[in-house]
Amino acid sequence: MARLTSAEGEVLLDEFRRYLRDHGQPVTRPRDRVARVVLRSDEHLSVEQIHQQLVQQGEAVGLATIYRTLELLEKSGLVRAHDFGQGFRRFEPNPGQGSHYHLICLRCGRVEEFQHERLERMLPIIADEHGYEAERHRLELYGTCRDCRRRAFG
Ligand SMILES: [Zn+2]
Numbered sequence: 593m594a595r596l597t598s599a600e601g602e603v604l605l606d607e608f609r610r611y612l613r614d615h616g617q618p619v620t621r622p623r624d625r626v627a628r629v630v631l632r633s634d635e636h637l638s639v640e641q642i643h644q645q646l647v648q649q650g651e652a653v654g655l656a657t658i659y660r661t662l663e664l665l666e667k668s669g670l671v672r673a674h675d676f677g678q679g680f681r682r683f684e685p686n687p688g689q690g691s692h693y694h695l696i697c698l699r700c701g702r703v704e705e706f707q708h709e710r711l712e713r714m715l716p717i718i719a720d721e722h723g724y725e726a727e728r729h730r731l732e733l734y735g736t737c738r739d740c741r742r743r744a745f746g
């Protein structure tokens with residue numbers, strides 16, 4: 593989720609610590625570090641990218657701990673996981689307000705976000721037309737990004 597302020601990131605981090613305590617899970621430094629990287633990011637990070645950032649910060653956190661922490665973050669609802677068909681998952685903070693959609697470049701793997709109010713309003717109407725009550729939705733557009741198109745045709 594882009595445009596998340598660091599204060600918002602801190603709030604999510606506090607919520608995660610509370611979630612761990614409420615569920616009898618120890619709040620360890622490695623878990624805290626992993627959560628901090630994901631919850632303060634404005635990107636859609638892969639496990640590899642999370643691991644790299646931790647290494648850059650001088651934090652030795654094993655992959656098993658990263659996976660386990662991501663699992664807990666997902667369960668807490670504070671993080672959303674995505675499978676964009678790239679062979680691995682990507683994670684982003686979930687502030688629980690205002691949904692957004694994704695554009696995924698099939699060439700370079702870049703993930704961009706967009707919002708669309710009119711589309712948002714249409715979805716429950718479409719559901720209703722089919723006799724559904726809409727609960728959640730997911731929209732992903734796959735294609736070639738601006739930069740890759742420029743490279744191909746420039
Ligand atoms: Zn996103």
Ligand SMILES: [Zn+2]
Binds near residue numbers: 697699700739740
């Ligand atoms: Zn691209």
